[in-house]
Amino acid sequence: MDWSWIPGNGAQIWQLTYENAYLGIIPALIGLVISIPLGILAARWRWFYPPVLAVVNVIYAIPALALFIALIPTFGLTDTNVIVALTLYSMCVITPNVVAGLRAVPASVRQAATAMGYGTLRRLLAVELPLAVPVIIAGLRVAVVSAISLASVGQLIGVSQLGYLFIDGEQRAFPTEVYVGLVLVIALAIACDLVLVGIRRALTPWAVRS
Amino acid sequence: MSFFSWAWDWITQARNWHGSDSIPQQIVAHLGYSALPLVIAAVIAVPLGVALGHRSSGATGRGATAIVNLANASRAIPTLGLLVLLVVVLGFSPLTWLLPLVVLAIPPILVNAYEGVAGVDRDVRDAARGAGMTTWQQIVRVEVPIALPLILVGLRTAAIFVVATATIAAYIGLGGLGRFIIDGLASSQYGPVAGGALLVVILAVLVLLLFAVLSRLLVPAGLRRQERSE
Amino acid sequence: MRTRSRATWGLAAVALAAVATVSACSSSSSSSSSASGSSGSNPLSSGASGGSVVIGSANFPEDELLAEVYALALQGKGVKVTTKLNIGAREVYYPQIKNGTLSIVPEYNGELLTTSVDPSSAAKTTAAVNAALAAKLPSTLEVLNPAPAIDSDSVTVTQATATKYHLKSIADLAPVAKNMTFGGPPEFKTRIDGLNGLTKNYGVTFKAFDPLDESGPITLSALTSGKVQAADVFTTTPQIISDHLVPLTDPKSNFAAQNVIPLVYKPKMNATIISTLNAVSAKITTQALLQMDNAVITQHANYSTVAAGFLQAEGLK
Numbered sequence A: 001m002d003w004s005w006i007p008g009n010g011a012q013i014w015q016l017t018y019e020n021a022y023l024g025i026i027p028a029l030i031g032l033v034i035s036i037p038l039g040i041l042a043a044r045w046r047w048f049y050p051p052v053l054a055v056v057n058v059i060y061a062i063p064a065l066a067l068f069i070a071l072i073p074t075f076g077l078t079d080t081n082v083i084v085a086l087t088l089y090s091m092c093v094i095t096p097n098v099v100a101g102l103r104a105v106p107a108s109v110r111q112a113a114t115a116m117g118y119g120t121l122r123r124l125l126a127v128e129l130p131l132a133v134p135v136i137i138a139g140l141r142v143a144v145v146s147a148i149s150l151a152s153v154g155q156l157i158g159v160s161q162l163g164y165l166f167i168d169g170e171q172r173a174f175p176t177e178v179y180v181g182l183v184l185v186i187a188l189a190i191a192c193d194l195v196l197v198g199i200r201r202a203l204t205p206w207a208v209r210s
Numbered sequence B: 001m002s003f004f005s006w007a008w009d010w011i012t013q014a015r016n017w018h019g020s021d022s023i024p025q026q027i028v029a030h031l032g033y034s035a036l037p038l039v040i041a042a043v044i045a046v047p048l049g050v051a052l053g054h055r056s057s058g059a060t061g062r063g064a065t066a067i068v069n070l071a072n073a074s075r076a077i078p079t080l081g082l083l084v085l086l087v088v089v090l091g092f093s094p095l096t097w098l099l100p101l102v103v104l105a106i107p108p109i110l111v112n113a114y115e116g117v118a119g120v121d122r123d124v125r126d127a128a129r130g131a132g133m134t135t136w137q138q139i140v141r142v143e144v145p146i147a148l149p150l151i152l153v154g155l156r157t158a159a160i161f162v163v164a165t166a167t168i169a170a171y172i173g174l175g176g177l178g179r180f181i182i183d184g185l186a187s188s189q190y191g192p193v194a195g196g197a198l199l200v201v202i203l204a205v206l207v208l209l210l211f212a213v214l215s216r217l218l219v220p221a222g223l224r225r226q227e228r229s230e
Numbered sequence C: 001m002r003t004r005s006r007a008t009w010g011l012a013a014v015a016l017a018a019v020a021t022v023s024a025c026s027s028s029s030s031s032s033s034s035a036s037g038s039s040g041s042n043p044l045s046s047g048a049s050g051g052s053v054v055i056g057s058a059n060f061p062e063d064e065l066l067a068e069v070y071a072l073a074l075q076g077k078g079v080k081v082t083t084k085l086n087i088g089a090r091e092v093y094y095p096q097i098k099n100g101t102l103s104i105v106p107e108y109n110g111e112l113l114t115t116s117v118d119p120s121s122a123a124k125t126t127a128a129v130n131a132a133l134a135a136k137l138p139s140t141l142e143v144l145n146p147a148p149a150i151d152s153d154s155v156t157v158t159q160a161t162a163t164k165y166h167l168k169s170i171a172d173l174a175p176v177a178k179n180m181t182f183g184g185p186p187e188f189k190t191r192i193d194g195l196n197g198l199t200k201n202y203g204v205t206f207k208a209f210d211p212l213d214e215s216g217p218i219t220l221s222a223l224t225s226g227k228v229q230a231a232d233v234f235t236t237t238p239q240i241i242s243d244h245l246v247p248l249t250d251p252k253s254n255f256a257a258q259n260v261i262p263l264v265y266k267p268k269m270n271a272t273i274i275s276t277l278n279a280v281s282a283k284i285t286t287q288a289l290l291q292m293d294n295a296v297i298t299q300h301a302n303y304s305t306v307a308a309g310f311l312q313a314e315g316l317k
Helices: A010-044 A046-061 A064-070 A079-103 A107-115 A120-157 A163-171 A175-203 B002-011 B023-055 B062-075 B079-090 B094-118 B122-130 B135-172 B178-186 B190-218 B221-229 C002-028 C061-076 C090-098 C109-117 C126-136 C159-165 C195-202 C217-225 C271-283 C286-298 C303-313
Strands: C052-056 C080-084 C104-108 C141-143 C156-158 C181-184 C208-211 C245-247 C260-265
Touching (some): A010 A046, A010 A120, A010 A163, A010 A175, A064 A079, A064 B135, A064 B178, A064 B190, A079 A120, A107 A120, A120 A163, A120 B062, A120 B079, A163 A175, A163 C061, A175 B062, A175 B079, B002 B190, B023 B135, B023 B190, B079 B094, B079 B135, B079 C217, B135 B178, B178 B190, C052 C061, C052 C090, C061 C080, C061 C104, C061 C271, C061 C286, C061 C303, C090 C104, C090 C260, C104 C109, C109 C126, C109 C260, C126 C141, C156 C159, C159 C245, C181 C217, C286 C303
Parallel strands (some): C052 C104, C181 C208
Antiparallel strands (some): C141 C260
């Protein structure tokens, strides 16, 4: 383990970490934006959910490298390619959670809201979604962590982030580079995970803390 | 839909089904690269998850949070990175491709086994204890059967992860369906790239169907009915 | 209820932030990311009088090194440079330079010719290959002056194997190849100067082919451990010396001349860029290349540092 390599390459390491964060967080957020309406529809119309789930399972089974390659004709060897692919995966993870979260709202609560005069939309926004927030954020956590980790495969189509350290470390038989890359990817993912846990706590003040 | 036409043209070419490195060979290799890590992960994670779930105080206690956090953290490990690290440190050894895939498969199995057993109704657990069952009997005759649907979900999820990720074994020169993807990419032949990917997806769908059948066979009808109504 | 709707607003805020970030990022960010210490500037801005280019590289350290050398030299002359390194094999990045996404890629004239430009070409010497390239490259592309440095594919064996079968040239493999496994980059299987070329030119047909990597640790360990008995080891790979490997001679020129040569996208070129690249190429000798490879591969030195050192030593900085 060559510790001196780290300060000697600080700028590059920082650049790659920033890229990895970008390529991991953006797709998860876009996935969230798409999954919420999609999940609301799937929770509302029972017939809609099974086909959505089937599509989601199939997409999630596509190996990341294959998906990046399938997108090359449309998006080339760019960040956009990786972002689109990771957004699709994020949707696969978050949508079922949106549905599960909404469906877990007890019927009695929904009825109480209706009895208090809440219209469907207001009930959705003021009661059902807030109660579903913990489950949705659980899905978002998985999406962000997976995206940050999967982005490393993007190096195989030339989109550089911390995965570059794996590939270059392998090509030069240089374990230090690989260790640094691994530690940073894991640390970045866990940091984002903790931030989301904090956001969940902030958004659900009524939840009991153990 | 040129992705599909590339894939279809390549898959339906007879010569890809014969000789060395043929489609059937790589499918078998791929299944091998997938099945072994899955079995190892199941042998480790199912008993562990069941034991931890049995000792827990319910599906939303602190133990549950810890396990979920651990599973999330392990999802952060980039499989490609781990694979490369093992190549650089270990060279060619079965452990090089086994370890990353086992690490990938354990979290879903562990979390679901834990949640399955921990989520068994308090009353049911008390009844079992009250009826004089030993710990072993409680677990094997009551808790695991009730937890079985979730345990199977965990195994199914892990199986799909592993089948999809086993493609990167080709990056270090091994076989499996990833071979078609990597080789095709290196020589700009999109037929094997699309075809290989399509075969992986088909394999994953077959795994889903397999687990649906398993679930039908293993899970008592009463539990299945209860699951559907929830 | 204020507290419960806080959650919805919170969720909406996160979602809005996502949309805002995405639209902001997509309008201002460059789509090529810089994997090196050199500047990650927007290739679309043409503010600098020196022009702006995107330099790509193939997926092995030497090409990345050459890309850095050219990149630093150009930056020293006021050109805006973005690098996109370690993209993939030629078959992956060649379409990208053809359409102008990349402006410069350090190439090897022989391989470029036979894999992407004119697979049926019989040109073998540097002059013939360059002439064929000039004639057959698409109109948007051209190659500049070749460097003296040569890094060729090869058929390489271990010292032990060479001694055992009395191997000096590839032709000597003809009687024994059928018991051997050959290892090389995946594309070697289908390239015209790959397995087919060896059979055609030397009657050498191997028992099996193991797809490995671009003359990297996987190939080298497969060769030294005996997993494969012969392998495609690029001739400036430092481990040839340290592991006492024996690249067999190629008297029939199965592998054409492989000079380092910049492949460029013409619309992005100007006089400064061209003259700088040519000046640098003129100083890249095989010996210099081997030394630089040794520094980055064996000693794990930083690509930019080694490149800068070379340019400094040659008075090109």
